Amino acid sequence: MSNYPDIPVIETRRLVLRGPEAGDYPDFKATFASYRSRFMGGPLNSYEAWMLYAAEIGHWAIRGFGMWMVHDKATDETYGMAGGWFPAKWPEHEIAWIIWPDKAGKGYALEATHAVRRHFYERQGWEGAVSYIDPKNLDSIRLAERLGCTKDREAPTIDGNDAVYRHPAPAVAASGQIRDGIELEIAHYCDPSFRPKGMPID
């Protein structure tokens, strides 16, 4: 509809990130009704899931940034969401992600989150960001580490139940050591013969 928040489209090697649309809601709802959402306030009933989705859209209008819907570039299928999150009560701007449970293990969260962080740093002038992660959410902690984040034990948390992972500052994130490492890993995932070892990770 008109006056929809003007959301930039971000393209990566395998993905296209667009604003959340009403038609993407069933995929969002399926994940937030599942155990996968346990570290993000879920599982939610249908009312709660719809209200959260509406809040995702409202966040874009109010803040001018928010969570993108992550689509496959070729098929348009949705894989999850990634972007920025800064509701009231959040001490700092957060970079967040969620991948639908049956799409994990392909490096989509890494590829999408790397792209949105670059967008915030290079296009929107963010000087830093954190990710608030449940200490039991090992997949997300591992992803934060692959993105070059370090645990910040001094930083304020949302409610004391979350750990703060601080993203590298823009200059550091743009350096070869971090960026080349992330892009090499993404390149491995893009290789159809690549089989990651161990448990599926995002």
Next chain:
Amino acid sequence: MSLTAAPVLDTPRLALRGPEVRDIEPMIAFLLDRERAEGFGASTNRGDAWRWFALNVGHWHIHGYGYFTIEDKASGAPAGITGIWNPEGWPEPELGWVVFDGFEGRGIAHEAALRARQWAYEDLGFTTLTSNIKPGNTRSIALAERLGAWFEREYDNIHMGRDLLYRHPGPDADGSVEAYA
């Protein structure tokens, strides 16, 4: 700056307009007032209250309708909210209203809800509307009846629990109680 494509609706004393950033604090203050917001669904913390404001904006984008801010023309202050509400799990699209502290007893909710209902019927093409009211919320029941609505049934609301459903007169009626007397 407008956060939605909501129109501005005029009444003698009020302007109904889409939610704007300057409404965030008055809305949060209302939602954190346990006593006042009980019938609407109070928030236990500032984060949840902010999220409600954001999801109302999203509601407008998804449905093309939602809660308007009721602006008191004389003072320019937000006096409450009214509009059409229809999240997933709701029994039917609902006409809702809330008046903020300091704006009660002046018929503001009646004047605003009547205008929102007219908009839903004439501009959105709704053919019927309901209002969901918590048992014991006598003020809201009185206003629903003053708007010509009648008690239809009791049901379990996915969010509010046991709830009363009031049915409004349709678009062809003039909306006054007298039309149903």
